[in-house]
Amino acid sequence: MTVRREGDVVWLEGACRVEEAETVVGLLGAGMRTVDLSRCQALHAAVAQVLLAFRPALRGGAGGSLPARAPAPGADRGWRSGDKRPRRR
Amino acid sequence: MSDDLLSAFVEEARELLEQASRDLLALEAAPADGAALEELFRGVHTLKGSAGLVGFDAMGRALHAAEDRLSEVRRGARAVDAALVEALLEVAGQAERWVEAVAAEGVVPAGEAEAADALCARLEAAAGGPVAERPAAATAAASVAWAEALRAQAPDGAGHLIAFRYVPASDSYFAGDDPVSVVRGVPDLALLRVAPAMPFGELAAYDPFACNLVLTGASRAPLAAVRAAFRFVPDQVQLVELPAIESPAPPTSGEGRARSIRVDAGRIDALAAAADDLVVAKNAVAHLVAQAAGFAPAALARGLMAAHADLDRRVGRLHEGIGRMRLVPLAPLFRRFPPVVRQIAGGLGKQVDLVIAGDGVEVDKTIVDGLYEPLLHLLRNAADHGVEPPAARRAAGKPVPAVVRLSAAPAGDEVLIELADDGGGLDMGRVRATAAARGLAAAEALEAMSDEAAADLIFRPGFSTAAAVTELSGRGVGLDAVRSRVAALGGRVEVHSARGAGTRFVIRLPVRVRLARLMMVQTGGETFGVPLETVVEATRIAPERLTPVRAGRALVWRDRAVPLVSLAGLLDMPEPAGEPDELKVMIVRSGDQLAAVSVDAFGERIEAPLRPLAGVLARVPGLLGSSLLGDGRVLMVLDVPELIG
Numbered sequence: 001m002t003v004r005r006e007g008d009v010v011w012l013e014g015a016c017r018v019e020e021a022e023t024v025v026g027l028l029g030a031g032m033r034t035v036d037l038s039r040c041q042a043l044h045a046a047v048a049q050v051l052l053a054f055r056p057a058l059r060g061g062a063g064g065s066l067p068a069r070a071p072a073p074g075a076d077r078g079w080r081s082g083d084k085r086p087r088r089r
Numbered sequence: 090m091s092d093d094l095l096s097a098f099v100e101e102a103r104e105l106l107e108q109a110s111r112d113l114l115a116l117e118a119a120p121a122d123g124a125a126l127e128e129l130f131r132g133v134h135t136l137k138g139s140a141g142l143v144g145f146d147a148m149g150r151a152l153h154a155a156e157d158r159l160s161e162v163r164r165g166a167r168a169v170d171a172a173l174v175e176a177l178l179e180v181a182g183q184a185e186r187w188v189e190a191v192a193a194e195g196v197v198p199a200g201e202a203e204a205a206d207a208l209c210a211r212l213e214a215a216a217g218g219p220v221a222e223r224p225a226a227a228t229a230a231a232s233v234a235w236a237e238a239l240r241a242q243a244p245d246g247a248g249h250l251i252a253f254r255y256v257p258a259s260d261s262y263f264a265g266d267d268p269v270s271v272v273r274g275v276p277d278l279a280l281l282r283v284a285p286a287m288p289f290g291e292l293a294a295y296d297p298f299a300c301n302l303v304l305t306g307a308s309r310a311p312l313a314a315v316r317a318a319f320r321f322v323p324d325q326v327q328l329v330e331l332p333a334i335e336s337p338a339p340p341t342s343g344e345g346r347a348r349s350i351r352v353d354a355g356r357i358d359a360l361a362a363a364a365d366d367l368v369v370a371k372n373a374v375a376h377l378v379a380q381a382a383g384f385a386p387a388a389l390a391r392g393l394m395a396a397h398a399d400l401d402r403r404v405g406r407l408h409e410g411i412g413r414m415r416l417v418p419l420a421p422l423f424r425r426f427p428p429v430v431r432q433i434a435g436g437l438g439k440q441v442d443l444v445i446a447g448d449g450v451e452v453d454k455t456i457v458d459g460l461y462e463p464l465l466h467l468l469r470n471a472a473d474h475g476v477e478p479p480a481a482r483r484a485a486g487k488p489v490p491a492v493v494r495l496s497a498a499p500a501g502d503e504v505l506i507e508l509a510d511d512g513g514g515l516d517m518g519r520v521r522a523t524a525a526a527r528g529l530a531a532a533e534a535l536e537a538m539s540d541e542a543a544a545d546l547i548f549r550p551g552f553s554t555a556a557a558v559t560e561l562s563g564r565g566v567g568l569d570a571v572r573s574r575v576a577a578l579g580g581r582v583e584v585h586s587a588r589g590a591g592t593r594f595v596i597r598l599p600v601r602v603r604l605a606r607l608m609m610v611q612t613g614g615e616t617f618g619v620p621l622e623t624v625v626e627a628t629r630i631a632p633e634r635l636t637p638v639r640a641g642r643a644l645v646w647r648d649r650a651v652p653l654v655s656l657a658g659l660l661d662m663p664e665p666a667g668e669p670d671e672l673k674v675m676i677v678r679s680g681d682q683l684a685a686v687s688v689d690a691f692g693e694r695i696e697a698p699l700r701p702l703a704g705v706l707a708r709v710p711g712l713l714g715s716s717l718l719g720d721g722r723v724l725m726v727l728d729v730p731e732l733i734g
Contacts, residue, residue: 042270
């Protein structure tokens with residue numbers, strides 16, 4: 001699990017993959033205003049885009065713009081075989 | 090036409106164009122930014138009018154076309170997209186060249202109709218929806234304003250750069266692309282900006298799987314390498330080669346820009362060392378001024394003192410200025426750790442991901458150089474003791490691999506370096522038991538101690554035991570070594586822990602090497618320095634006020650019983666013979682306890698650069714570093730709390 005809700009805060013942890021964008025949209029759309037990235041290692045572009053769109057308060061660790069800090073050394077790159085892909089609706 | 094009119098036009102146009110560029114960049118980052126759109130529209134409108142006034146028809150025509158597009162956006166008839174911003178940036182770039190031509194020639198240039206036509210066509214194309222797919226070939230730099238705009242933002246932007254603009258197709262996520270990860274693959278990334286390609290509109294209808302991003306950036310790598318990074322999405326990327334600027338263009342106005350020159354680090358070090366020596370020489374003068382005050386005429390003594398105070402201030406400013414020159418980013422240091430951590434974790438059969446953040450923070454080079462060992466020690470510690478084995482993590486419902494986060498953030502004059510693991514946290518019961526077993530504190534005291542205070546015991550010398558020294562701990566030193574290294578750099582380290590959730594070490598360091606404030610003390614005929622921060626008070630005590638306590642003696646200081654030790658005893662030097670009339674003692678804080686340390690004499694207080702010890706001396710416990718005295722003697726600076734241990 002890489003998206004977790006704790007009180008009013010959405011925690012993104014580990015490597016956040018494309019399918020998690022929908023979960024984050026659900027939480028932010030339901031009024032959660034803060035996202036904690038301190039344990040986040042990599043953000044898929046789809047998840048980063050959700051943060052750009054909903055503009056929640058971001059917190060966690062040192063500063064830096066979202067795209068600069070989203071990917072980290074050792075983080076996963078894109079798809080790995082066996083990953084789930086989003087289904088077209 | 091009057092020169093006055095033309096020069097007024099140039100002045101106004103420069104201002105408006107500068108503002109327009111800012112507004113365009115703001116719009117690019119946030120296409121829904123209404124304020125930027127309004128300001129841009131007004132600016133373009135005003136400039137169009139001015140161009141007409143001075144008879145610059147070509148410029149007026151191009152601006153008119155731009156104004157049309159912008160007014161469509163204001164009406165809501167079209168959205169601000171990447172193509173439109175790009176076309177508008179081109180108009181602004183051309184207008185800037187025209188204005189500079191007017192400034193240089195003093196007349197409106199003739200025969201610019203073609204350029205204006207090209208811009209109008211460009212705006213027309215942008216209005217017709219997304220511009221046609223472009224091959225990922227480098228276009229001539231002069232024609233692409235967005236790339237030049239990127240150069241202006243890139244650090245050290247004068248060098249050779251490849252600018253890219255990547256607009257992923259809206260079904261990219263379905264196609265299995267992660268644009269962020271694609272961009273991460275660009276070697277030598279100097280700048281990266283991620284913005285929405287179109288305004289997001291109504292968030293209630295937000296589609297999480299429709300890609301709506303534009304990623305722009307610049308790389309210092311060769312064109313072929315950048316192109317290779319985008320090999321799977323060549324049709325969505327535009328690359329522009331920006332050749333190095335041979336010589337910086339002279340500033341067009343009196344406004345100073347931040348410029349930089351590259352200087353060999355060795356020269357800066359030599360300059361910094363010279364400034365350190367100057368501080369020492371200044372301290373020598375202080376000594377002489379104090380002597381002169383004894384017998385020189387009062388007016389002369391006062392003059393000397395005033396001159397010295399002035400010197401003091403100026404030397405301080407010089408020292409600080411040079412200190413600022415020595416600031417370097419933490420990134421190269423932090424980059425050394427991921428492979429080391431992988432190796433350490435692998436050796437322990439654990440899985441650890443090291444997450445690094447804030448490595449752009451700048452600190453003094455000496456501090457960066459001195460941080461490798463303490464941080465490595467903490468990382469080993471985190472992998473060894475902090476993080477649980479995979480099976481235990483799974484059983485606790487925690488993700489595998491574990492995450493160790495190394496981050497830095499500026500905090501005023503200080504930099505905060507944090508190393509946090511998501512392991513089991515400190516077992517306070519075991520910490521207390523170990524501390525009791527090692528005789529670091531009495532059992533009752535340990536019971537009464539807050540968890541925070543007890544956790545701090547792990548930094549005490551003697552806490553980590555031979556039994557706990559695995560091969561990882563290398564030289565067999567404990568966290569006390571980390572604390573003394575950090576102290577030698579002018580910083581402090583503390584630990585926070587939450588059972589089950591992890592341990593967090595926080596290191597606070599000065600961004601610049603500060604002059605250490607030292608008190609000189611004498612014992613056994615030798616002079617030592619003690620950092621003033623560790624001394625709570627320096628006082629004189631009558632021997633009658635001492636009470637014998639078990640093997641030693643104690644004194645009552647501010648209603649507290651404080652054990653007395655002699656500095657000579659701590660240093661294994663011969664104790665002075667006989668009992669003096671009064672004892673000179675420093676009250677020193679060691680952990681959360683106070684101790685009184687007797688010395689033969691107190692010396693003056695000085696400010697001096699503290700140099701960390703190198704070689705064999707670096708491993709001598711109780712020594713923080715050395716400092717040069719005004720008379721050329723070397724002063725050993727003591728870590729008294731560590732000596733008391």
